[in-house]
Amino acid sequence: MNPLNLTPDASEALDREGFSRRHFLKGSGALIVGFSITSVAGRIGLETALAAQGAPAAAQPNPGQLDSWLAIGADGIVTAYTGKCELGQGLTTVQMQLVAEELSVPMQRVRLIQCDTSITPNQGTTSGAQSHQANFNKAGLAQAGATARQALLRLGSERLGVPAAQLIARDGAISVSGDASRRVTYAELVGGRTFQMLIDASAPRKHPKEWTVMGQPVARVDIPSLVTAQAEFVHNVRVPGMLHGRPVRPPAVGATLQGVDESSIAGMPGVVKVVTQKNYVGVVAEKPWQAIQAAARLKVSWSAGTGLPNNAQYYDYMRKQPSRDTLVVDSGDVDAKLKSAAEVVRATYMYPFQMHGSIGSSCAVADVQNDKTTVWAASQNVYALRGSTATLLGVAPDTVRVVFTRGSGCYGINGADAATFDAALMSKVVGKPVRVQLSRKDEMAWENYGLAFVVDQQVGLDAQGNIIAWDYEGWSASRGGRPGARPGNVASGFHMGFEPAPFQPLRPAPAPTEFVGDNNTAPSYVAGRVGDKQGGAGTVASERVLSHRIEAPFFNGPLRAPEQLQNTFAHESFMDEIAARVKADPVAYRLKHLSDPRLIDVVRSAAKTSAWETRPSPKPGNRRTGVASGHGFACVARDGGNGWVAMSADVDVNQDNGQVVVRRLTIAADAGPISNPNGIRNQLEGAALHGISRSLAEEVTWDDQKVTSFDWQTYRTLTLGSVMPAMQIVLMDRPDAAATGAGETSITAVAAAIGNAIFDATGVRLRQVPFTPERVKAALAARRT
Amino acid sequence: MPMISLNVNGRRHTLDLDPQTPLLYVLSDDLELKGPKFGCGMAQCGSCTVIADGKAIRSCSTPVGTVANAQITTLEGLGTPEKPHPIQQAFIEEQAAQCGFCLSGVVLTAKAYLDQNPKANETQIRQAMSGVLCRCFTHTRMVRAIMKYAQGRNA
Numbered sequence: 001m002n003p004l005n006l007t008p009d010a011s012e013a014l015d016r017e018g019f020s021r022r023h024f025l026k027g028s029g030a031l032i033v034g035f036s037i038t039s040v041a042g043r044i045g046l047e048t049a050l051a052a053q054g055a056p057a058a059a060q061p062n063p064g065q066l067d068s069w070l071a072i073g074a075d076g077i078v079t080a081y082t083g084k085c086e087l088g089q090g091l092t093t094v095q096m097q098l099v100a101e102e103l104s105v106p107m108q109r110v111r112l113i114q115c116d117t118s119i120t121p122n123q124g125t126t127s128g129a130q131s132h133q134a135n136f137n138k139a140g141l142a143q144a145g146a147t148a149r150q151a152l153l154r155l156g157s158e159r160l161g162v163p164a165a166q167l168i169a170r171d172g173a174i175s176v177s178g179d180a181s182r183r184v185t186y187a188e189l190v191g192g193r194t195f196q197m198l199i200d201a202s203a204p205r206k207h208p209k210e211w212t213v214m215g216q217p218v219a220r221v222d223i224p225s226l227v228t229a230q231a232e233f234v235h236n237v238r239v240p241g242m243l244h245g246r247p248v249r250p251p252a253v254g255a256t257l258q259g260v261d262e263s264s265i266a267g268m269p270g271v272v273k274v275v276t277q278k279n280y281v282g283v284v285a286e287k288p289w290q291a292i293q294a295a296a297r298l299k300v301s302w303s304a305g306t307g308l309p310n311n312a313q314y315y316d317y318m319r320k321q322p323s324r325d326t327l328v329v330d331s332g333d334v335d336a337k338l339k340s341a342a343e344v345v346r347a348t349y350m351y352p353f354q355m356h357g358s359i360g361s362s363c364a365v366a367d368v369q370n371d372k373t374t375v376w377a378a379s380q381n382v383y384a385l386r387g388s389t390a391t392l393l394g395v396a397p398d399t400v401r402v403v404f405t406r407g408s409g410c411y412g413i414n415g416a417d418a419a420t421f422d423a424a425l426m427s428k429v430v431g432k433p434v435r436v437q438l439s440r441k442d443e444m445a446w447e448n449y450g451l452a453f454v455v456d457q458q459v460g461l462d463a464q465g466n467i468i469a470w471d472y473e474g475w476s477a478s479r480g481g482r483p484g485a486r487p488g489n490v491a492s493g494f495h496m497g498f499e500p501a502p503f504q505p506l507r508p509a510p511a512p513t514e515f516v517g518d519n520n521t522a523p524s525y526v527a528g529r530v531g532d533k534q535g536g537a538g539t540v541a542s543e544r545v546l547s548h549r550i551e552a553p554f555f556n557g558p559l560r561a562p563e564q565l566q567n568t569f570a571h572e573s574f575m576d577e578i579a580a581r582v583k584a585d586p587v588a589y590r591l592k593h594l595s596d597p598r599l600i601d602v603v604r605s606a607a608k609t610s611a612w613e614t615r616p617s618p619k620p621g622n623r624r625t626g627v628a629s630g631h632g633f634a635c636v637a638r639d640g641g642n643g644w645v646a647m648s649a650d651v652d653v654n655q656d657n658g659q660v661v662v663r664r665l666t667i668a669a670d671a672g673p674i675s676n677p678n679g680i681r682n683q684l685e686g687a688a689l690h691g692i693s694r695s696l697a698e699e700v701t702w703d704d705q706k707v708t709s710f711d712w713q714t715y716r717t718l719t720l721g722s723v724m725p726a727m728q729i730v731l732m733d734r735p736d737a738a739a740t741g742a743g744e745t746s747i748t749a750v751a752a753a754i755g756n757a758i759f760d761a762t763g764v765r766l767r768q769v770p771f772t773p774e775r776v777k778a779a780l781a782a783r784r785t
Numbered sequence: 786m787p788m789i790s791l792n793v794n795g796r797r798h799t800l801d802l803d804p805q806t807p808l809l810y811v812l813s814d815d816l817e818l819k820g821p822k823f824g825c826g827m828a829q830c831g832s833c834t835v836i837a838d839g840k841a842i843r844s845c846s847t848p849v850g851t852v853a854n855a856q857i858t859t860l861e862g863l864g865t866p867e868k869p870h871p872i873q874q875a876f877i878e879e880q881a882a883q884c885g886f887c888l889s890g891v892v893l894t895a896k897a898y899l900d901q902n903p904k905a906n907e908t909q910i911r912q913a914m915s916g917v918l919c920r921c922f923t924h925t926r927m928v929r930a931i932m933k934y935a936q937g938r939n940a
Contacts, residue, residue, distance in 0.1 A: 227881075229819045229820035231819070233886065235813075289803075359832055360822055440829075678880055713829065720911070
């Protein structure tokens with residue numbers, strides 16, 4: 001163990017920044033920060049202190065080293081470093097619980113530092129409901145905690161002269177079992193020094209039965225500061241000398257820059273610079289309102305756009321484009337089975353491009369200097385953003401530091417990365433720190449939308465109404481994506497002259513080598529047999545799942561339950577149609593075709609909790625005018641097994657005006673051990689309501705040149721005034737299972753559950769999302785009498 | 786430019802400003818307040834809400850010159866983490882936040898409405914909240930927190 005070694009320069013830098021408690025450690029790239037990092041001044045000080053120690057500002061912590069994850073200060077404060085960030089879902093709190101639990105310290109003594117490329121281990125993107133998996137199983141932060149506890153027990157054993165087996169770790173100290181007077185605190189053992197050891201993959205985790213902090217409905221540590229506006233968002237970052245930038249995006253998709261008349265804003269107060277690069281234009285000014293006004297007045301000439309495919313006929317258009325094909329599974333006998341089937345049922349489902357639509361437009365601050373760059377961003381992946389920002393600026397990645405700073409809820413790749421590129425380019429050009437917050441229109445017209453889908457389904461039924469073959473063929477549209485190393489995967493970088501990831505058609509699809517449950521391309525009811533392994537959640541052995549990816553006209557990227565939601569809408573609506581065709585109860589019919597025990601459990605649990613009325617749909621006796629009510633069901637093994645959910649929805653359909661109101665949702669969810677019941681409930685509730693908004697209201701629209709949904713009038717969402725359903729949530733308790741995702745489970749089932757309930761209420765099947773009043777009315781009008 | 790005097794959270798500020806500047810930029814940039822936030826700039830979402838002379842207003846579309854004599858309260862002006870206002874306390878108790886970006890709109894719109902309509906029922910409160918957005922969809926908990934505050938202030 002190395003003693004605390006802080007150079008006089010570093011001490012001075014820290015004093016200058018006004019830190020009250022601090023311990024910086026040299027060696028293994030680790031440092032201890034015994035204070036809560038909440039201010040920008042603190043971060044600048046940190047970097048100054050690092051530089052003063054001779055450590056490179058952009059040192060990358062080695063995730064194999066315990067010191068990269070945890071440090072114990074001389075005051076007993078435990079500082080944890082995580083590569084998974086707070087996106088509004090309570091991850092800060094539950095990660096603090098995890099550290100407190102594994103190290104046996106009170107939560108009050110835990111500090112958490114998240115996603116700073118210089119000081120936290122690279123854990124990739126915080127997305128895809130992967131954080132619970134990544135940090136709460138035998139890896140990541142959990143295993144670091146377990147390793148540290150074992151190390152402390154060993155050190156305590158040496159200090160106390162008692163075998164480790166007779167020691168217990170409790171309340172930040174090691175003591176002799178049965179003799180609490182013989183104890184030594186963690187601070188006395190390692191305080192202010194590094195562990196200097198590797199993560200021990202065999203260090204035992206605490207079993208959920210031993211938990212005292214984990215598993216509890218611990219209140220979120222950040223809500224008091226959020227609700228009193230003390231919390232710092234990236235939108236509040238203020239750096240000395242900072243200027244404000246406002247991009248001028250093209251008026252049409254594909255429009256190219258013809259010229260900028262800078263004289264049009266000559267003399268406007270505060271204007272510093274007009275920045276142009278390729279098809280990119282931005283204005284930098286001293287104050288935000290000055291930049292906004294100048295950008296609005298700046299005369300910019302553009303070419304016409306390249307034209308967009310017809311919005312109303314887009315789903316047909318998708319089928320005719322060159323595609324990159326993927327065969328998830330093919331038993332080879334589907335055509336023959338369909339031919340011999342007693343009946344074949346077919347349907348087509350359509351799901352639109354949708355937005356992340358963050359309530360705060362995206363914001364970032366960049367400070368590009370000659371030899372180093374610092375970026376404050378609410379990106380889901382600061383580590384990749386470091387690389388793409390370096391590419392954008394033409395500098396080495398190790399000169400770039402990206403500091404995650406919380407933003408508006410993103411639900412996937414919103415404009416956080418795009419705004420970073422805006423700020424970085426403008427800062428580079430003016431040589432000063434620049435803050436950019438996008439306009440509402442630039443956020444919504446140019447973000448990376450969730451993918452549009454059109455899915456053809458057909459099944460063959462035997463004479464008893466059992467499914468004997470399932471055939472899925474889907475088309476989805478995408479372009480760009482998470483930046484990774486490519487700034488051109490988002491609009492700002494593209495306009496600056498960087499290319500998105502190339503679209504590479506591939507036909508025919510190569511034969512699958514293993515069953516991939518990702519994206520729920522395959523329905524839960526197929527066996528998923530590839531080679532001699534069966535990876536599906538169901539029983540249907542004759543199966544073919546073929547997907548075609550085409551190039552979209554807009555930028556796209558993961559949006560909460562990406563592709564899973566679109567596919568599950570198609571699968572679970574279709575399953576309901578089949579059940580109705582054979583006059584079976586939709587829950588019983590599902591159970592008949594499922595094999596995954598965890599999916600079966602949530603289905604049974606949701607049905608029981610909702611007091612599901614067992615009968616075929618539609619509901620008998622409903623009138624054809626006025627308000628009709630009905631129930632619908634859906635379930636999914638999300639991503640083939642990263643979270644399980646089943647849902648029943650009770651809806652009212654106003655048959656006169658087409659309005660759908662969801663009255664009640666019952667949700668049964670399984671995400672492995674319940675790390676924080678308050679947190680998972682908040683996520684299941686929020687995601688379910690998000691799903692209602694996406695099912696009933698949300699859709700990107702465009703004309704022949706540009707996106708026409710660019711604010712909250714043209715892109716509708718449910719408001720705080722909307723009637724929300726009563727929600728019952730059942731959490732499956734799986735203490736012996738691995739932790740899986742939770743934040744994307746409930747939303748995946750919503751569209752189908754609602755659509756099925758509309759059918760139950762009215763006998764009308766809606767196969768296109770969103771179920772707007774106009775679509776519902778049109779479908780009702782076409783209803784056979 | 787004229788000098789404008791603003792009363793914000795009980796403090797008086799005198800600033801040299803274009804009176805057409807939207808109040809939001811003055812609060813968030815000149816005064817560096819964190820409560821009011823830019824969400825849309827068109828009074829469509831509520832994130833920039835402040836209370837001016839008892840009424841919830843959208844600071845993104847309110848020229849600063851029009852509120853020069855008003856008493857303005859922002860979210861941080863209501864209470865602190867140590868001593869939250871009862872409506873903030875209700876949000877803490879109900880754990881009614883996810884990302885928290887929208888809270889100025891949610892909390893201040895509800896507070897201003899209930900101050901003027903203390904006997905409002907849930908339907909009326911929902912009506913009053915119909916121009917406020919939360920994209921994390923914390924709706925159920927937020928309405929529960931607002932109802933809790935409404936009932937508490939009438940108790």
